[in-house]
Amino acid sequence: xxxxxxxxxxxxxxxxxxxxxxxxxxxxxxxxxxxxxxxxxxxxxxxxxxxxxxxxxxxxxxxxxxxxxxxxxxxxxxxxxxxxxxxxxxxxxxxxxxxxxxxxxxxxxxx
Amino acid sequence: xxxxxxxxxxxxxxxxxxxxxxxxxxxxxxxxxxxxxxxxxxxxxxxxxxxxxxxxxxxxxxxxxxxxxxxxxxxxxxxxxxxxxxxxxxxxxxxxxxxxxxxxxxxxxxxxxx
Numbered sequence: 001x002x003x004x005x006x007x008x009x010x011x012x013x014x015x016x017x018x019x020x021x022x023x024x025x026x027x028x029x030x031x032x033x034x035x036x037x038x039x040x041x042x043x044x045x046x047x048x049x050x051x052x053x054x055x056x057x058x059x060x061x062x063x064x065x066x067x068x069x070x071x072x073x074x075x076x077x078x079x080x081x082x083x084x085x086x087x088x089x090x091x092x093x094x095x096x097x098x099x100x101x102x103x104x105x106x107x108x109x110x111x
Numbered sequence: 112x113x114x115x116x117x118x119x120x121x122x123x124x125x126x127x128x129x130x131x132x133x134x135x136x137x138x139x140x141x142x143x144x145x146x147x148x149x150x151x152x153x154x155x156x157x158x159x160x161x162x163x164x165x166x167x168x169x170x171x172x173x174x175x176x177x178x179x180x181x182x183x184x185x186x187x188x189x190x191x192x193x194x195x196x197x198x199x200x201x202x203x204x205x206x207x208x209x210x211x212x213x214x215x216x217x218x219x220x221x222x223x224x225x
Contacts, residue, residue: 009151032211034213036216041120041218041219041221042218042219043115043201043216043217043218043219044154044201044203044216045216046213046214046215049211049213051211090153090154094211094212098144098156098159098169099154099156099214101146101153101154101155102153103151103152103153104153
């Protein structure tokens with residue numbers, strides 16, 4: 001069965017510092033991995049996805065994610081955090097037209 | 112841009128009421144999905160539909176039903192609302208090429224059942 005884990009409920013980072021939000025996955029076959037962001041009282045917005053090819057995927061708002069097959073991870077990164085990046089982030093894996101979501105990580109960027 | 116809209120942002124209903132949540136997408140997507148979001152549990156799939164009048168159960172279909180009479184509209188129905196159905200409900204749609212498809216989400220409906 002496919003699954004996704006986000007081991008941190010919350011991540012705090014100072015503005016201007018690099019940020020990492022962790023995600024690990026378990027799939028049989030090729031993993032198709034996604035990151036979404038949710039701002040307060042809003043729906044989910046697509047950030048980026050990994051299908052195949054380059055292990056470093058670039059997405060919206062300056063975010064990128066690194067796919068690591070040996071560690072079965074797909075961590076979300078940004079070189080310099082902004083206060084406006086504070087939100088809830090979800091990792092997901094796709095299979096048979098369905099997504100399996102992680103439990104979410106709340107990112108708090110401190111000014 | 113893909114637009115997915117949901118009929119209400121906030122809804123308050125009483126136990127036992129029948130509740131309809133509506134979702135409309137404007138991108139001619141064939142796949143549509145209903146999720147509920149609860150703190151600490153992430154998003155869980157309730158039902159999805161890959162064509163008009165077609166539906167498939169997701170992971171937590173109990174207490175819910177759906178209707179898809181037109182391609183652009185996907186309705187979630189709570190036949191008899193209960194307090195444990197208080198949650199955020201999110202609708203999504205995607206174009207069905209394969210598992211690499213991006214799902215696009217509506218703004219959500221926060222339902223409170225008293």
